[in-house]
Amino acid sequence: MSAAADAIDLGALREGERRGRVNWPLRIGVILVGLVVVMAAVSFVWTPWDPYFVDGSNRLAGPSPSHWMGTDRFGRDILSRLMVGARTTLYVGVVAVGLAAAIGTPFGIVMGMAPRRLGTPLVRLNDLLLAFPALLLAIMFGAVFGASTTTAMIAIGLGTVPVFARIARSGTLQVMSTEYVLAARSAGRSAPAIAVRHVLPNISSLLLVQASVSFAIAVLAEAALSFLGFGTQPPTPSWGFMLNDAYTVLQVMPLQSLWPGLAIAIAVLGFNLLGDGLRDRLDPRLAEHRS
Amino acid sequence: MTAPSTPPTPGAASSDRSALVVEGLDVAAGRLGLVHDVTFRLDRGDRVGLIGESGSGKSLTALAIMGLLPDGLSAAGTVHVPTAGAAHDTDVVTARESVVADLRGRVMSMVFQEPMTALNPLMRVGRQVAEVMEVHDLASRGEAKRRSVELLAQVQLRDPGGVARRYPHQLSGGQRQRVMLAIALANDPDVLVCDEPTTALDVTVQAQMLDLIVAGAAERDAALLFITHDLAVVATVCERVMVMYGGHIVETGPTERVFRSPRHPYTRGLVRASDLGPVGSPDGSSDHRPLPTIPGSVPAAGEFPSGCVFRSRCERADQACHVQPPWDGQPDDGWACVHPYDPSVTEGGDHGD
Numbered sequence: 001m002s003a004a005a006d007a008i009d010l011g012a013l014r015e016g017e018r019r020g021r022v023n024w025p026l027r028i029g030v031i032l033v034g035l036v037v038v039m040a041a042v043s044f045v046w047t048p049w050d051p052y053f054v055d056g057s058n059r060l061a062g063p064s065p066s067h068w069m070g071t072d073r074f075g076r077d078i079l080s081r082l083m084v085g086a087r088t089t090l091y092v093g094v095v096a097v098g099l100a101a102a103i104g105t106p107f108g109i110v111m112g113m114a115p116r117r118l119g120t121p122l123v124r125l126n127d128l129l130l131a132f133p134a135l136l137l138a139i140m141f142g143a144v145f146g147a148s149t150t151t152a153m154i155a156i157g158l159g160t161v162p163v164f165a166r167i168a169r170s171g172t173l174q175v176m177s178t179e180y181v182l183a184a185r186s187a188g189r190s191a192p193a194i195a196v197r198h199v200l201p202n203i204s205s206l207l208l209v210q211a212s213v214s215f216a217i218a219v220l221a222e223a224a225l226s227f228l229g230f231g232t233q234p235p236t237p238s239w240g241f242m243l244n245d246a247y248t249v250l251q252v253m254p255l256q257s258l259w260p261g262l263a264i265a266i267a268v269l270g271f272n273l274l275g276d277g278l279r280d281r282l283d284p285r286l287a288e289h290r291s
Numbered sequence: 292m293t294a295p296s297t298p299p300t301p302g303a304a305s306s307d308r309s310a311l312v313v314e315g316l317d318v319a320a321g322r323l324g325l326v327h328d329v330t331f332r333l334d335r336g337d338r339v340g341l342i343g344e345s346g347s348g349k350s351l352t353a354l355a356i357m358g359l360l361p362d363g364l365s366a367a368g369t370v371h372v373p374t375a376g377a378a379h380d381t382d383v384v385t386a387r388e389s390v391v392a393d394l395r396g397r398v399m400s401m402v403f404q405e406p407m408t409a410l411n412p413l414m415r416v417g418r419q420v421a422e423v424m425e426v427h428d429l430a431s432r433g434e435a436k437r438r439s440v441e442l443l444a445q446v447q448l449r450d451p452g453g454v455a456r457r458y459p460h461q462l463s464g465g466q467r468q469r470v471m472l473a474i475a476l477a478n479d480p481d482v483l484v485c486d487e488p489t490t491a492l493d494v495t496v497q498a499q500m501l502d503l504i505v506a507g508a509a510e511r512d513a514a515l516l517f518i519t520h521d522l523a524v525v526a527t528v529c530e531r532v533m534v535m536y537g538g539h540i541v542e543t544g545p546t547e548r549v550f551r552s553p554r555h556p557y558t559r560g561l562v563r564a565s566d567l568g569p570v571g572s573p574d575g576s577s578d579h580r581p582l583p584t585i586p587g588s589v590p591a592a593g594e595f596p597s598g599c600v601f602r603s604r605c606e607r608a609d610q611a612c613h614v615q616p617p618w619d620g621q622p623d624d625g626w627a628c629v630h631p632y633d634p635s636v637t638e639g640g641d642h643g644d
Binding site: 115116186245 | 401404414422474
């Protein structure tokens with residue numbers, strides 16, 4: 001494979017990307033995630049109503065020009081609560097995924113770089129942790145430390161650590177087998193330096209994709225926990241608890257449960273599509289030709 | 292066209308100039324031996340080739356010398372790098388990893404075969420050159436940056452300043468290999484190991500690359516260990532050559548002697564199979580026979596015969612070859628064969644037994 005042939009190949013590939021193959025998952029994912037982010041951002045400066053304002057005379061109202069999504073059983077504006085709830089959702093997602101990445105990535109890199117006799121037991125330990133359901137861990141945490149947004153996101157984060165560790169390890173193994181790592185070692189580079197300078201940058205795209213997918217799972221987990229009462233406590237608006245609220249009046253106002261459900265679905269779908277789209281975009285097999 | 296009478300190995304007697312001393316080096320994967328009892332020495336300024344087919348253990352030998360054997364492989368024997376500054380010799384095989392890491396890139400360095408993958412795709416080329424100098428605290432950040440451009444100029448990259456700012460994928464294979472050489476030479480090593488540095492390059496670029504390697508090593512008075520399966524490359528670059536087969540060094544000597552009158556049947560097969568055959572053959576026959584090849588193929592590791600490893604493919608093999616053949620001749624000009632070809636006997640009259 002000569003350099004010239006390589007260059008032609010590369011040109012053709014870029015051309016193909018420019019013309020047809022639109023990365024739809026990435027686009028839709030960005031739009032949906034953007035919707036949630038905008039909602040949360042706007043809620044800081046403006047909501048149609050005060051999300052905590054209880055209007056006893058206007059309970060369980062249907063959609064109307066003044067309350068676009070209606071009001072809940074306390075007469076609070078649903079749209080306003082949904083917007084503020086987006087903040088909770090994103091907050092929990094960011095902290096949980098951040099925590100998982102911060103602990104899981106170094107652990108995974110160590111697993112990948114350690115000699116086999118040390119790495120194998122670590123991998124088994126990680127598998128053990130991976131087998132433990134995150135939701136159960138969160139409920140346990142809630143029972144022990146008291147249910148709150150903080151316990152929920154820490155529990156979700158810790159539950160996601162082994163997922164990051166595993167993906168980081170597999171990426172590390174791949175990078176460690178490349179010749180540039182061998183070359184770096186032959187230049188006298190120490191293992192920590194190789195981890196920071198060579199391994200981490202080269203597995204960052206893997207981690208980014210995983211973060212997006214884990215974010216979706218964290219959003220869902222937070223909603224589930226709040227629905228069960230182990231997460232965000234009222235009156236702070238959260239999508240999960242709003243769903244629970246709506247569930248009690250399902251017979252009377254079935255439309256109530258649609259809104260938080262829709263919001264959760266949009267956020268989860270958005271982050272999943274974003275992850276999928278990023279995976280296509282950052283595929284290491286194509287990275288050589290693109291960047 | 293006769294064999295040279297005295298091997299012109301430079302500095303064979305002096306030991307204060309020795310740069311790399313390998314003694315009884317074994318490499319094994321568990322109980323499976325891959326490299327056996329490799330012994331040789333390199334003095335500063337030496338240019339020595341290590342040749343053999345794929346799977347003969349050349350690259351493993353190089354990695355063992357660098358202390359870079361992959362997980363699961365272990366080395367035995369000694370590899371000394373008598374550094375000028377050090378109070379005592381360090382044995383790469385037994386020394387702690389941190390000690391060996393300090394030697395790598397400073398005292399000994401290596402150029403790899405595949406230039407397309409030997410550079411970090413996410414780092415600017417200049418940074419990668421500069422870092423080798425910073426690793427060993429031999430230069431400050433600014434100094435290293437300046438010197439890295441200098442080094443890129445030394446390996447005759449046009450616009451070294453511009454190249455330094457580029458990423459590996461923006462360079463051609465030949466350019467990348469030059470960058471690799473610049474990295475290997477950055478700290479003026481005593482030993483430069485090149486593992487098939489030109490195999491992946493276009494033929495037109497190969498010669499330039501070889502010149503750069505030889506010049507770079509000569510400027511630093513470094514010992515050059517050149518691993519390849521290309522005999523023509525060895526003939527141009529190396530003054531001494533070691534032939535490896537099945538993890539054993541089966542013949543060694545001055546390049547000219549080994550190629551003109553190979554004694555070991557394997558070496559003879561290699562030479563005949565390469566372009567050098569007609570040039571070196573005493574009778575100069577040029578009739579159009581099919582290209583000579585060595586019958587069979589290299590067995591998988593662990594499936595080499597006992598005794599002489601080449602026994603299963605050798606036309607001269609007999610009962611005597613069932614035991615490991617002893618070394619014949621000088622340490623730096625000899626062979627391990629019971630039935631070596633005799634250069635005084637003209638070819639054609641086939642072997643006796």
